[in-house]
Amino acid sequence: MNRYVNKWAYALEGSLAASGSVLPVPFGAMERLDGPVGSVYALTLAPDQNVLNTAPIEIVLATVTAPGAFAITRGAYGTTARDWDAGAVIYAVLLAEQLNSFEARFADMEARLQALEGGGVGENTLTTESGEALTDPNNEPLTTGA
Secondary structure (H helix, E strand, C coil): CCCEEECCEEECCCCECCCCCCCCCCCCCHHHCCCCCCCEEEEEEECCCCHHHCCCCEEEEEEEEECCEEEEEEEECCCCCCCECCCCEEEECCCHHHHHHHHHHHHHHHHHHHHHCCCCCCCCECECCCCCECECCCCCECECCC
């Protein structure tokens, strides 16, 4: 079997015990996770390449501890650490929790940018309970008309 399955997935080169803390992936695979120290990557383990229709799965968190070095947390997000045979697939995906975090961070950044550009909420601007400006279909703020 080709060790490289697709852009985001690899086949394990050896077995991985439930207590294992070193992922048996091809040389250089972990280098693709090149974020700064403290970056956390969610990796999913599945029995084969048919990752959408297979069970069980295990989510592993890989935290960058130094350039090229990782701490591994097994059985994340309610999954269970288990034994995996060589040939099982490991792949990196975005989880719903990460997408929600991105959405919240983007909304906060957008609000700060609007305030910096003078697009903050004016005295006569109608707002939601949380203080966000109400806008029309053209994204113009709605006002009291005063």
